[in-house]
Amino acid sequence: MNVLFLSSEVAPFSKTGGLADVAFALPRALARLGHDVRVVTPRYGGVDPRGMQPATAPLTLHFPFGDLTGLLLEHPPVGSCRIRFLEQAELFGNRPGVYGGVHGEYGDNALRFAYLAVAALSFAQLEGFVPDVVHLNDWQTALAAVALKRGYFSTELADARTVLTLHNAAYQGKFEKHAMSELGLPWDLFTSELLEDHDRVSFLKAGITFADALTAVSPTFARELQTPEGGHGLDGLLRREKHKLTGILNGVDTDTWDPAIDPLLPARFSADDPSGKDECTRALRDVAGLRQSDGPLFGVLGRMTDQKGVELIQAVVPGLVDRGAQVAVLGSGDRHFEDGYRALAARYPGRVSVRIGFDEALAHLVEAGSDFFLMPSRFEPCGLNQMYSLLYGAVPIVRGVGGLLDTVVDLGADDGTGVVFHEFSADALWGACGRALALWQDPAWLADVRERGMSQDFGWEKAARAYEAVYASP
Ligand code: ADP
Numbered sequence: 001m002n003v004l005f006l007s008s009e010v011a012p013f014s015k016t017g018g019l020a021d022v023a024f025a026l027p028r029a030l031a032r033l034g035h036d037v038r039v040v041t042p043r044y045g046g047v048d049p050r051g052m053q054p055a056t057a058p059l060t061l062h063f064p065f066g067d068l069t070g071l072l073l074e075h076p077p078v079g080s081c082r083i084r085f086l087e088q089a090e091l092f093g094n095r096p097g098v099y100g101g102v103h104g105e106y107g108d109n110a111l112r113f114a115y116l117a118v119a120a121l122s123f124a125q126l127e128g129f130v131p132d133v134v135h136l137n138d139w140q141t142a143l144a145a146v147a148l149k150r151g152y153f154s155t156e157l158a159d160a161r162t163v164l165t166l167h168n169a170a171y172q173g174k175f176e177k178h179a180m181s182e183l184g185l186p187w188d189l190f191t192s193e194l195l196e197d198h199d200r201v202s203f204l205k206a207g208i209t210f211a212d213a214l215t216a217v218s219p220t221f222a223r224e225l226q227t228p229e230g231g232h233g234l235d236g237l238l239r240r241e242k243h244k245l246t247g248i249l250n251g252v253d254t255d256t257w258d259p260a261i262d263p264l265l266p267a268r269f270s271a272d273d274p275s276g277k278d279e280c281t282r283a284l285r286d287v288a289g290l291r292q293s294d295g296p297l298f299g300v301l302g303r304m305t306d307q308k309g310v311e312l313i314q315a316v317v318p319g320l321v322d323r324g325a326q327v328a329v330l331g332s333g334d335r336h337f338e339d340g341y342r343a344l345a346a347r348y349p350g351r352v353s354v355r356i357g358f359d360e361a362l363a364h365l366v367e368a369g370s371d372f373f374l375m376p377s378r379f380e381p382c383g384l385n386q387m388y389s390l391l392y393g394a395v396p397i398v399r400g401v402g403g404l405l406d407t408v409v410d411l412g413a414d415d416g417t418g419v420v421f422h423e424f425s426a427d428a429l430w431g432a433c434g435r436a437l438a439l440w441q442d443p444a445w446l447a448d449v450r451e452r453g454m455s456q457d458f459g460w461e462k463a464a465r466a467y468e469a470v471y472a473s474p
Contacts, residue, residue, distance in 0.1 A: 001035045001036070001132040001133060001468075001471055001472075002035070002036045002038075002129060002130060002131045002132050002133070003027070003030060003035050003036065003037045003038070003131060003132065003133045003134075003135055003471070004038055004040065004120065004121075004124050004129065004131035004133070004134045004135065004160070005023070005026075005027050005030075005037055005038065005039045005040070005135045005137075006039075006040050006041070006116065006117065006120050006134070006135065006136050006137065006141035006144060007019065007020075007022075007023035007039065007040075007041050007137045007140075007141065008041065008042065008098065008099075008113060008116065008137070008138070008140035008141060009023060009041065009098055010023040010024050010039060010041045010083060011023070011024040012024070012360075013041070013047045013083075013085075014041070014042075014044050014046065014047055014098050016098055016099065017167075017168070017303065018167060018168075018217075018250070018381075018382065018383070018384045019137060019138060019167045019168070021250075021253060021384055022137070022165075022167065022217070022250055023039065023041070023137060024078075024253065025251060025252075025253040025460050026250075026251075026460060026463065026464060026467065027039050027081045027083075028078065028079040028080075028081045028460075029251065029460035029461060029463065029464035030081075030464050030467065030468070031079055031080040031081040032079070032080070032461070032464070033461075033464055033465070033468060035468075037081050037082070038081075038082045038084060038124075038129060039081065039082065039083045039084060040072070040084045040085075040086060040116075040120040040123070041083070041084075041085060041086065041116075042085065042086045042088070042091070042092040042112075042116055043073060043085035043086060043087050043092055043093055044092050044093070044095060044096065044097070044098055045092070045093055045094060045095050045096040045097075046096050046097075047085065049073060049085070049087070051075070051076055052073035052074060052075050052076075052085060053073065053074050054071055054072065054073060054074070055072040055073065055074040055084055055123070055127060056071075056072050056123060056126045056127045057126070058070065058071045059071075059072075059119070059122055059123060059126055061115070061118060061119060061122060063111075063115075063182070063183065063184055064181060064182055064183070064184045065111065065182050065183075068088060068090070068091070068115060068119075069088075070086055070087060070088040070115075070119050070123075071086075071087040071088075072084050072085070072086060072087070072123045072127075073085040073086075073087050084123075086116060086119055086120065086123075088115065088119070091108070091111065091112045091115055092112065109173070109175075110173070110175040110179040110182070110183065110201075110203075111179075111182065111183070113139070113140040113141065113143070113173065113203070114143050114179075114183045114203075116140065116141060117136075117140075117141050117142070117143040117144035117147060118143070118144070118147050118151070120141075120144065121134070121144055121147060121148065121152060121157060124157065125152075125155060125156065125157060130156050130157070130160075131157065131160045132159075132160060132161065132471070133160060133161050133162075133163055133471045134148060134157075134160045134161070134162050134163070135163045135165065135467075135471075136162060136163065136164045136165070136207055136211065137164070137165050137167060138165070138166065138167050138168065138171065138173075138204070139171060139172050139173030139202075139203040139204035139207065140173065140203070141207075142164055142173070142203045142204055142206055142207025142208075142211075143183075143203050143206055143207065144162070144207075145162045145164060145206065145207045145209075145210035145211040146185070146189065146195070146206050146207075146210045148160060148162055148210075149210050150186065150189075161212045161213065161471065162210070162211045162212050162213070163211060163212065163213045163214070163215065163467075163470055163471065164207040164208065164211035164213075164214050164215075165214075165215045165216070165217065166204075166208075166214065166215070166216045166217065166221075166225065166381070167217050167381055167382070168381050169204065169225060169231070169232045169234055169381070170232050170307065170379070171204075172197070172202050172203070172204040172205065172232070172233075172234070173202065173203030173204055174197055174198075174200045174201070174202045174203075175200060175201050175203075176200060176201075177190065177196075177199060177200060177201055179201050180195075180201055185201070189206075193209070194206070194209050195209070197233075204234070205234070205237060208234065208237055208238065208241055209237070209241070211244070212244065213244050213246070213470050213473065214238075214241060214244050214245040214246070215245070215246050215247070215248050215467070215470055216245060216246075216247045216248075216381065217247075217248065217249070217250050217381045217382035217403060218247055218248075218249045218250070218381060218382045218402055218403035218406045218407075219247030219248075219249065219406055220247070220401070220402050220403065220405045220406050221247060221380075221381045221382065221402040221403060222245055222246065222247030223247070224379070224401070224402060225238045225245075226238050226239045226242055226245075230379060230401075230402075246466070246470055248463055248466040248467060248470070249382060249403060249406055249407070249463060250382045250384065250387075250403070250463060251458050251459055251460030251461075251462065251463045251464075252384065252387050252388065252391065252458040252459070252460070253460065254391075254458075254459060254460075257364075257367075257388050257391060257392075258391065259276075259277075259368055259391065259392050259393070259454075262364055262368070264360070264361045264364040264365070265280055265283075265364060265365065265368050266279055266280060266283040266365075267279035267280055267283075269368075269393070270454065271451050271454035271455045274393060274447075274450065274451070274454070277368065277369075277392075277393050280365060280368035280369040281297060281368075281369040281370075281371070282369075283365060283369060284297065284299075284328060284365050284366065284368070284369025284370070285297070285326070285328075285369070287362065287365060288328045288353035288355065289349075289350070289353050290326050290328060290350055290351065290352075290353050291326070291350040291351065293324075293326060295324040295325050295326060296324075296325045296326075296371040296372060296436075296437065296440045297325070297326045297327075297328060297369065297370050297371050297372075298320060298325055298326070298327045298328070298370060298371070298372045298373070298374055298397075298433075299327075299328050299329075299366040299367065299369070299370025299372070299373045299374070299389070299394055300313055300327065300328070300329040300330070300331065300366075300373075300374050301329075301330050301331060301363055301366045301367070301373075301385050302331050302375070302385055303331060303332070303333045304331045304332060304333030304334055304337035304338055304341070305333045305334055305337070306334075306378060307377060307378055307379060307380070308333075308375070308376075308377050308378070309375075309376035309377050309378050309399065309424065309429070310333075310334075310337040310340070311337075311340075311426070312376045312424070312425070312426045312429045313374050313376060313429070314337075314340045314341065314344060315426035315429070315430075316426060316429050316430050316433055317344050317348075317352060318344075318348075319430060319433070320433060321348050321351050321352065323437055325437070326351050326352065326353075327344075327351070327352045327353070328353050328366055328369070328370065329341050329345075329352075329353065329354040329355070330354075330355045330357075330359060330362050330363060330366050331356070332356050332357055332358060338354075338356050341354040341356075342354060342356075367385070367388045367389050367391075367392040367394055368392045368393075368394075369394075370389070370392075370394040371394060371395065371440065372394060372395050372396075372397055372436050372440075373385065373386065373389035373394040373395065373396045373397065374397050374429075375389075375396060375397065375398045375399070375404065376397070376398065376399045376421075376424075376429045376432075377398070377399055377401060377402070377404060378399075378401075378424055379401055379402055380398075380399075380401055380402040380403055380404045381402050381403060382402065382403030382406075383398075383402065383403045383404050383407070386398050386403075386404055386407055386408055386418070387407055387456075387458050389453075390407070390408070390417055390418070390453035390454065390456050390458075391453070391454055391456065391458065392454075393450045393453065393454050395417070395418050395419070395436065395439065395446070395449055395450060395453065396408050396417070396418040396419070396453075397418060397419040397421075397429075397432050397433065397436055398418060398419070398420055398421075399420075399421060399422065399424065399428075399429075400420045400421065400422045404420075405420070407456075407458075408420055411435060411439065411449065415452060416449055416452070417449060417452050417453040417456070418449070418453065419432045419433075419435050419436050419439075420432075
């Protein structure tokens, strides 16, 4: 099949979260199954264009706000998958950020991502690539589903099936309604059945309504989206559209995340030979400025936002330190969460460390060097870090929501791989930490649990086959 795959982020070129990892790994996995997959993503200012070649002639699109000329640049192939970068200086190239800069979100994100959606379709036409499937991801590219049905219905793209994957429904791309006129969207679409959401235009709602098929990044997330607690206001719509919704668990890119071959680690290890993990733990302590110790090391990694249960982690840190544990944190996000970690690191020097920022190498070392991994998310569509932690022998302590529930089996079961708790409270997390500390006291049990986690198969092939089935379904 010919697949046109649109994403606002593709690792390692641009990344703010798990979407980027998926947008790099899934297209390659689909290409390995024999499909012709072409990824289109913006060339933000931070993406180095050297080595890229124009894939077509420049193309000018006409919008009510004016004309925009862009160029499609082809990156040298990665595997058998083609990655194309949309070059448009004003909207993307002259800006370093993906969604915003130091002053917050860019004010013209509606234009920027509407342009991405439409330009990707028009460039496909220009180069004569007729997709069987146009695969969209989150609100940023969702508008292409509307464009295909309303703007391209009499073109060779008319028969393309649109699949929209929901990676995180908390971000919906809602804009003031004048964006309808600016973008040239017909006003008859501005109804509560279609694009309107509380008098604003919602790109995600547009995609959910117009896409032929929807996927969510884990089976549990697909169910949660249809509930008032987990639907982020879209539950009614998703119950209406549930006949076209499938949950498919993300895979792990094992070219990048495999402790047996990971070049970012000081020593390598595997389920068969876990001995190198100790050296990683020592290195993590050194790099993070933690004292060398025999106690357990708890790792934390990821965005510091309301989603991730940061306040629960910060509440249990003093208790963990009292019990002889250490905590290594890497991430960035909301200022008050960052400050909370800084205060804990200042209060417990050598026992609690925090690195604010984005650091790929340190992220790998946190996974490899930690004994336990804390991820008490309020909600978690799929979550990658808990899968990395399983593979890297850091026993995950997770809240039983979304993809966390689909990937971690509680210690209470014979095939346990981690600690699962349910209530969103510091007490419940503390109870889970107590169970982890009991596991720590029993080295044979710990080795067993770890080995099971490290032996999990999270390869992308299974997910790619599930997407293939969605692409092919009538
Ligand atoms: P989300 O997509 O909600 O942010 P995921 O767990 O699905 O969470 O994916 C997060 C991805 O971003 C993982 O690949 C993780 O390793 C990476 N990541 C998050 N924060 C950082 C950071 N500060 N430095 C390096 N990598 C990070």
